[in-house]
Amino acid sequence: MNDRSAMRLTRLQQALAVGGTLHLREAARLCGVSEMTIRRDVAASDGAMTLLGGRLILASNPHYAPAYDLDRQKDSHALTKRRLCERAAGFIENGDTLFIDCGTTLLPLVGTLAARERLTVVTYALNVANAISLRPDVRLVLLGGHYHATSQSFGSDDMSTAIKRLGINRAFISAAGVHAERGVSCFHFHEVAPKQAAIACAAQRLLVVDESKIGQIRPAYFARLGDFDVVITDGDMAPSPENGGPRIIAA
Incomplete structure (x- = not known):
């Protein structure tokens, strides 16, 4: 330019x-x-x-951003999302407390949890909570508040405080946009607080995104790439520098 x-x-x-x-x-x-x-x-x-x-x-104007439809996203990159979650599951250890973000990208992660014992899952996503509720071997912590049907997730003013009171070993975060200069973003502003709280207090922060999110900018910014320890993606992302930035894992 x-x-x-x-x-x-x-x-x-x-x-x-x-x-x-x-x-x-x-x-x-x-x-x-x-x-x-x-x-x-x-x-x-x-x-x-x-x-x-x-x-x-x-692109940052929330009034004109493309609408996010969870039902439409369910079949989008389904096989890729399953493969990403299989790679992500390799970081989980017995006894972990996991934060699992909303959306459809991380839903296949629930199916990988049978290989681990004494797990607790923290989420504000109804679809994730419903899937976990079918697994009596996994303890569920559902964060409530006002229900947002478009993303099947909850939002409340005190959700950040509730998350920060929990001991979270690993936070699995999804995103609608990942941009090298403009950071990591999503469509809905009510998702920003729980994402940021989980990133702030988790011992390990993992961003899981398919290639369709790379290079995109969405209305609600919530993190820098450097806020994550690991990025798991099938997209084209440059390896992080040795002295900082997340570890990039290709799936």
């Missing part, structure tokens, strides 16, 4: 921060360039902006 393109992007971001959206034609007029130039600038913005129906929006 050259300096002129960077200046145009800054001007567009300022305009979008005030107005929310900007028609492609208006964006071109504002910057004194062609619509094609604006399209090229957007393509070079590393996902910070996008075009939706001929209008320019910020």
Whole structure:
């Protein structure tokens, strides 16, 4: 990206921060360039902006972010998610207390728990809780609050405090977006507090994501890549530096 393109992007971001959206034609007029130039600038913005129906929006704008539908996600990358969870299960030890995040990526992890003894699972996700409830050998801690049907998960003001009172050995975290510069994000703001609390207090933090999440930016930012000890993915991620950053495990 050259300096002129960077200046145009800054001007567009300022305009979008005030107005929310900007028609492609208006964006071109504002910057004194062609619509094609604006399209090229957007393509070079590393996902910070996008075009939706001929209008320019910020990817971080929650009002225009793509909707997350849990039912639609269940079959998305199903085999990959199972393989990722099989790799993740290799970190679990007998007697562990596990935090399992919401969504569909980590649901196959429940099926791997039979190989371990004396486990406790902490979750705010109804689909995970339902699956754990069928395993009498695993103790379940379900964090409650207001129920959000779109993600089949709960949210409350005191959930962070409840999580921090628990001794969590390993936190398995899912995400809708993983970006090298813009960090790790999800669709729903009520998920931020429990994710951050689990990351803050767990002895080991593991991010489990399929390749469709790599390079994406979603509305609700919740962590830096450096906040994790391990990233398990089938996506193309550069190995972490020896002096910091997570260990990348390809699945």
